[in-house]
Amino acid sequence: MSPPAIIAPSILSADFAALGAACSDLMEYNAHWIHIDVMDGHFVPNITFGAPVVTKIRSHVERPSQKGGKGTFDCHMMIAELMHSPWWLALTASMIGDTNIAQPMKWVKDFKDAGCDLYCFHYEAAISSVAAREPADTKTTRKTSPREVIRYIHECGLQAGIAIKPETPVDVLWEILESEDESERPDMVLVMTVHPGFGGQKFMASELPKVKALREKYPDLNIEVDGGLSEGTIDQAADAGANVIVAGSAVFGAKDPAEVISKLREAVEKRRTGGKL
């Protein structure tokens, strides 16, 4: 049986002028996690917010009492690091030993201090960092691989998630999930079911074979889907094996958000218990 259903409404569709209240309401509506979309305007063509805003909303939501518990802040980091930095900045950074510049790990500590519990970075951002750093002197350049990013997130005391965009095949994840070092294995995989950047897009069922392949190999893994999830698409995602469901417009656009959250949870729970609730 796959892990329990976790409904994580995305606050991208909330009223940004009243985020604190929106988040505390979500807890009242029986959401389990809060999905926080961090966008930098480079990795995706949209900008949202950074750690200071997370700090403010944390004060409206009690911290989870256990790993993955209610109130978990699931931070989806749609941020590029080196990919869009000029090469000379990256090279200078590596020569002066500033390994904090231009690395996907750059924001982990800030987000931890702000109240993040699960730091989910994009595979594509980590890979770009490696590729862009390759030509530099390997003695002074510290390579960043997705496994290294995961280990660092764990060292900082956070759970680690790794996300893939629709363009990325699921196969890239096998060697990461198979790592012999437990600290290099992610706690969650996020399969994007839209092109990241905006809420309210159409669900891409074409991404579900990735979820299915992951679930077949990893019955206990938290597998998150994000983009276009609603009462109309949840059954397909649940059938494929997703258990962590992100929903933005479906929750915030509803007359009764609590009811939507409950229906999404029910659909996932039905699949995992073979129809018995």
Ligand SMILES: O=C(CO)[C@@H](O)[C@H](O)COP(=O)(O)O
């Ligand atoms: O990461 C993203 C978009 O990049 C998502 O979290 C969306 O915010 C989900 O919104 P809906 O598709 O549910 O409206």
